[in-house]
Amino acid sequence: MDKTARIFVAGHRGLVGSAVLRHLTAAGYTGLITRTRAELDLTCQAAVSDFFKTERPQYVFLAAAKVGGILANDTAPFDFLRDNVLIQSHVIESAYRCGVHKLLFLGSSCIYPRLCPQPMKEEYLLTGALEPTNEWYAIAKIAGLKLCQALRRQHGFDAISAMPTNLYGPNDNFSLTSSHVLPALVRKFCEAEASGASQVTVWGSGTPRREFLHVDDLASALIFLMEHYSEAAPINVGWGTDVSIAELAVQVKAATGFRGEIVFDATKPDGTPRKLLDVSRLQTLGWRPTIALKAGLQETVAWYRAHRASA
Secondary structure: OOOEEEEEEEEEOOOOHHHHHHHHHHHOOOEEEOOOOOOOOOHHHHHHHHHHHHOOOOOOEOOOOOOOOOOHHOHHHHHHHHHHHHHHHHHHHHHHHOOOOOOEOOOOOOHOOOOOOOEEEEHHHOOOOOOHHHHHHHHHHHHHHHHHHHHHHOOOOEEEEEEEEEOOOOOOOOOOOOHHHHHHHHHHHHHHHHHHOEEEEOOOOOEEEOOEEHHHHHHHHHHHHHOOOOOOEEEEEEEOOOOEHHHHHHHHHHHHHHOEEEEEEEOOOOOOOOOOOOOHHHHHHHOOOOOOOHHHHHHHHHHHHHOOOOO
């Protein structure tokens, strides 16, 4: 990408989009285009079409999405499926029709089967049943991935798809009703430490294993892929190592300074038993993450405490 290229970062206020915008700005890109949700409703086809015809971006990072944890997905399945399908379809089609040079679609590791062999290779997609607690979001993401592949096959449109593992970092969603596990734990432990509580309750048994990637590492990977990858197959983005939720809770406890007890509520759902990505394809291309979990957690805790009112 030329430093003056017109680059649309869709979802620039979210966890991923804000990180991509930070990295592009720091790298000296001057043609950055953003719109807030109030300025551009991506679920409205006419609005998206008009935006692309007017702004004529050359590159698109499609990081806009409706996201949430187990509780949010379980209670609003229609919203997660509808909103994400609409956002993806409108942006991807308008990008193609308006001559965008290249589009990067942000998928998710939840697209893989619930009982997928570990670590999960890209070719395991659609080889088994999805995890019921987030299948609506997963189906939407699979549809976006397939839309990119279909446009590439039928019309030669250079659309690529990246499948990141579990993410965390600045500008995450720390809501206890709609967030993912790591930011939820950060908030719980920070609040418990501040109030002097004697214990923190963690959803589930603590045995599921998850892989976590700092969002700044993801932003670096996405820009790398935009410049160096151009294939129909999706590509995994992660560390290639994981921890149990119990181990994660201990690390968050240490990062926050909480001194009480950790209690696991086994009546709450665990979700997929394990989610570990095979990241060998990305490593072969020459990219690796640099922010270890311990350092990333300390930074995230500090950011949350500094932005508690808005986070």
